[in-house]
Every structure is written in structure tokens, then in C-alpha cells.
Amino acid sequence: MDPGCHKLYHVHGFDSRQFLEHYLSDKADMVFGEESLKFPIENLTKVFTEGHIKGDVLIDLSLSSMVHHLYSACEFFNHIIVLKAQDRCILELKRWLNTRTGAFDWGHATKLHADIEGKCDQLQDKEEKVRSAVQHVMRCNLEQENMTDPIVLPPADCIISTWILGAISKDQDEYIRYLRKFSGLLKPGGHLIIIEDLDGTYYTVGNERHHYLTCDEDFLRKALVGEGFVINYCKVQKRTNMSDLVDYSSSIFIAAHREKSV
Template identity: 50%
Template sequence: MDSIPKKLYHIHRFNSRSHLEFYLSGKEDMVFGEDSLKFPMMNLHYVFSRGFICGNLLIDLTMGSVIHHLYSASNIFQDIIIMKFSEKCSMARRSSWQGDRAGAFSWNHTKTSVEELEGKSDQIQDKELNLKASIKHIVTCNLEEENLTHPLVLPLADCVISEGLLDVISKDEEDYMRNLEKVSNLLKIGGHLILFGLLNTTYITAGADRFHMMKYNESFVRSALSRLGFVIDYCAAQRRRNVSDLIDYSHIIFITAHKEK
């Protein structure tokens, strides 16, 4: 495995459609449903339903063209800004799902999960429309800048969600800390950061390519958050529930933390 060269998510071309089909589709042979679909949605529903995360603006930094994790967020936040390091991912989001284009990736299977979590089967269609209305901007950002959206300056967010992105853009622990600090700079004092990560992982496959992922454990990410002035409010980790050589993680982790300084 280690002898195969790995590409970098934010530098090389990442096949976002293949990523969706491999890890997030509703196909019967899609083995990642427990980890990549149910676990994030269940934990997001839980923390948002508790009421301690609130505000008007949410910023989302998630790898690929993923949207299912934002259903619960759109119950709370009127304005959602999506940041992408890949222009292709930005274009896919704008032109397909948001524009209801033919051939767009279907998220219908995630609506069933929303229905089960919230018990609102008669409002599922409204939920998708509500999410689309909440997404105000999709912007492409630059990892080389301290302000990720330079020269655009965004208002500070009440909440930032990052699903898997820090794992694929960070080369090592030092790099992860720099990137986490840039993400922290998007938040207000008192605002909440929601992180999804994959523990003990070194690669992810998308299309015919294998991409680098930074290997770390739960202790490291807890320490990193503490060093940057965050206090963890909630943490859940789940052992891998699938067998596949597309990716080599051991656990998926979900952390909610608030920014104290």
C-alpha cells in the first residue's frame, strides 16, 4: 500500500463524483453507510437538538461535494457558506444538486435517515428546499493564504463544520495545527467547531487515484483543539464497521468544541 504514490487533495484533481459513489451512495453494495452516512447525521442531530449551538452563520469546510451533514444544520442556521479547495467540487455543487440538473447525485437515501431522526416524514421535501435556501455562497479558498478566502473577507461564523478536510489537506501534525488555526480564525469567540475525522488513516481512494490522508489518533486531535483555545463539549468515536481496501481508517470520530479564546 505505502509503495503506491499518493496524490494531494488540494493540489491534484480529486474526483468528487467518484468519492460520492464510493462512500456516500444509496446503493445496496455501498459498505460505508454506517460510518459515512448514519454516524455523522446521528451525531449532528444530537448536538443540534440539544440547543447549545445556535446563531445565524455557519461555514462548512468538507471534502468533496458532500451535503447530507447539513440537513440538521439548516434547522438552525439561516445562512450557510460553503468553502471548497477544489473548484471542481464547487462547480459540482452549484450546477448539479443545487440546480436540480439531470444526472445529479441523488441524496434521496439520506432523506430517510432525516425522517427517522426527526420524525417529520411529511416535511422531508421541505427540508431539502430549506437547505438549498440556506446555502448563500459557495466559495473557493486557497490553503496558502492565512485568510483562506483572500481577498474576500467573510464575517466570523457562529459555527464551523469540517468533515474530513483537515485529514486530507494536512501533511503532518505541524501542518494540521496550522490548518486548524486557519479554521479557528473563521469563528467568533464562543462559536462552535464541529469536526469529523478518520483515525489512523493514511489514504483514501477516489476514482483511479489514491490520495494522502494524515495519520493521527484521538489524543492528538484533543490536544490540538486545547492548544488553540477550544473546550470540547462532546466527543463520539466509532470503530470501523466495514471491510474495504478503498481506505484504511480504524475509527471515525466526531467532536464538538467551543472557542474560548
Template identity: 65%
Template sequence: MDSCSHKLYHVDGVDSRQSLETYFSGKEDMVFGEDSIIFPIENITKTFTKCHIRGDVLIDFSIGSMVHHLFAACDFFKHIIVLKIQDRCIMELKRWVDERTGAFDWGHVANLHADNKESSEQTQERENKVRSALQHVVKCNLEKENMMDLIVLPPADCIISFCLLEFISKDKDEYMRNVRKFSRLLKPGGNIILIGCLEGTYATAGTDTFHFLNHDEDFVRKALVDAGFVIDNCKVKKRTNVSDLIDYKAVIFIAAHKEM
């Protein structure tokens, strides 16, 4: 597949609903659930619990309009600030936050988080708790060195970024610059969690094919260390699903803290 014809996520935009349906839905024929839903949720929950990561402010900077990785975060952080590049993704996310007609159904994630032990009322309470924690959904501009421009955010205790860096970084140098931009949003000693796909070159959403930076575990580790982070935990899971919609080889979960 000719990489020159691939679109850029942050430049060309993405069909946010199509990407949710393809990679994060609860449909039986959705083959990515083990990698895109179960693996991230299990590792986020374990990391927050065992490493005692908690605080006032968590900033989420992830691809599309996903929220499933934040279901555990609302137990450990008072406020969640979501950064988005595109208006379309903001609208899709706010549709769910405001419980509007046609919002994407995240009930399968609420049930997974509850380990199927809670009643439907308790599961709804879980979703509402996430909604309450999402205080702000803020648009940012990656083209600027200070991507928040005139907006002043409180320093974060933790940042989570899900599958974003490989889509917005044209090459490895830009990936490392973006990691440093993320670092500026963190308090000294704050934590960063990156979840992503390794050794991929493209991903599709609907009829569009998007650029995907080809990189491996060693590179992600180096990018974090060079940006002033100490790595605390790293898990890599080899891909088991079969689909030509995206060509990654493995998924990575890596947690680190910013040096004081």
C-alpha cells in the same frame, strides 16, 4: 502501499462524483453508510439540539461535494456558507443546489433525517430547505495564511469540517496550523465540529489514491485545545465495514467552543 505515490487532495484534485458514489451514496452495496452518513448525522443532530448550538452563520469546510451533514444544520442556522478548494467540487455541489439534470441524489439522506415518517413531498421540502440555506459556495486558497484572501466573510457562529483536515495536512504540524486558520473564521465563543477518520494512511477515489494523515483521538483533542478551544463532546466509533478502498480504524465526532 507507498505513501510517496499518494496524491494530495488540495493539489491534485479529486473526482468529486466518484467520491460521492463510493462513500456517500444510497446504494445497497455502499458499505460505508454507518460511518460516513448515519454516525455523523445522528451526532450533529444531538449536538445542535442538546447543546443549543444555533445562530445566523454556519461555515462548512469539508471534503468533496457532500451536503448530507448539513440537513440538520438548516434547522439551527439561517445561512450556510460552504468553502471549497476545487472548482470541480463547487460545480458538483451547485448542480445539486440548482436542481440540474445529473445532480447527485441525496434522497436517501432526506429520508434518513425524516426517519421515514414524512411523505415524498415533505422529503422534497427538506431538501429544498437545505438548498435555500446554502447562500454561498466560495472558493478558498489553502496556500495563503489568510485562505479567503480578499473575500470578507461574516464571523461564523459555527464551523463544520468533515474529513478534510486529514487530507489537506501533510503532517501534524500542518494539521494544527489548519485548525488555527479555521479558528479565525469563528466568533469568540463560537463552535467547531470536526468529523473525521482516525489512524488511516490512504483513501481512494476512482483510480487515484490520496494522502491521509495518520493521527488519533488524543492528537485531535490536543490540536483543538492548543488552538484555544474547549472540548464539549467527543464520540469515537470503531470501523466495522470491510473494504480496502480506505484504511482508517475509527471515525471521530468532536465538538468544541472557542474561548472568549
């Protein structure tokens, strides 16, 4: 489908609070809990607790104003830097980080993470650890050579990219270009974690449809290998929800490390 028919996240933006309510809330009519909440948290918990992915700096380049995907990371990295392409997403995230009135309630995700870790007595402590670890939330320009110009970021030990590559790439060539740009933020041998939806074309926020790149597991694997990555872990889960807010067939989680420069 022509991406020109739908809005692009980094060009047009969207209401980040509506996105969270649609896809990540604890409302009774929110049907994406299995894919949007449980699937990322389970797999992130697995790859981090295995102990191979850790270090000083983690950079998060993800869609909207999510924090649930950082719960495991805060235990293994001293500094988390969050980059956002839209000011509204920064404001929404900072509202939660600064515990302001009206912030999105991530309590259900915190409890889910604690249940998966088997640490149900540490709910409040978990949220405070995330807030302490997220030391910078910065605006980025995805088209600049240095996305955070004039600030130069320290090389990262790990990058997490959740749903954003599919949302900003009009075609597969652009996906590889952005993947290369993101990878340039890594240290040699650094790790990259990608969470995407497969075989989709759009997602809805409010009354607006936004573009999402159609791709499959084979394309993602080849793209990573082509950029010098070795895939350490891959998990695909078929879609279980019924909703016309978004179209996709399954979700994928990939953890890889960069073996060589390309």
C-alpha cells in the same frame, strides 16, 4: 507513510462524483453507510437539537461535495457559506443546489435524516431548506492568509469540518496550522465541529490513492485544547465495513467551542 506517495486533495484534486459514489451513495455495493452517512447525521442531529449551537452564520469546510452533514444545520443557522478547495467539487455541489439534471441523488440521506429526527413526512421540505440556507459556495485557497481573498467573510458562529483536515495535512504540525487557520474564521466563543477518520493513511477515488493523515483521538483532543477550545461532546465509532478503498480504524465526531484567543 510518506504523503508524497499519495495525492493531496487540495493540490491534485479528484473526481468529486466518484468520491460520492464510493463513500456516500445508496448503491448496493456501497459499504460505508454506517460511518459516512449515519454516524455524522446522528451526531449532528444530537448536538444541534440540544440547542447550544446556533446563530446567524455557519461556514462549512469539508471534503468533496457533501450536503448530508448540513441537514440539521439549516434549522439553526440563517446563512450557510460553503468553502471548497477544488472547482470540480463546487460544480458538483451546485448541480444539486440548482436541481439540475444529473445531480447526485441525496434522497437516501434525506430519508435517513428524517427517520432519525422522526419527521418522515418532511422529506422534500428538508432538501429545500438546505438549498435555501446555502447562500454562498465559494472557492478558497487554503494557503492564503485570507482563504477567500479578496472577499472577507463574516465571523462565523460555527464551522463544520468533515474529513478535510486529515486530507490536506501532510503531518501533525500542518494539521494544527490548518486548524488554527479554520478557527480564525470563528467569532469569539464560536463552535467547531470536526468529523475525521482515525489511524488512516489513504482513501481511494477512482484508481488513485489520496493521502490521509494518521492521527488518533488523543492528538485531536490535545490539538483542540492547544488552540483554546473546550470540548463539549466527543463520540468515537469503530469501523464496521470491509473495503480496501480506505484504511482507518474508527470515526470520530467532536463538537467544541472556543473559550479564549490563542
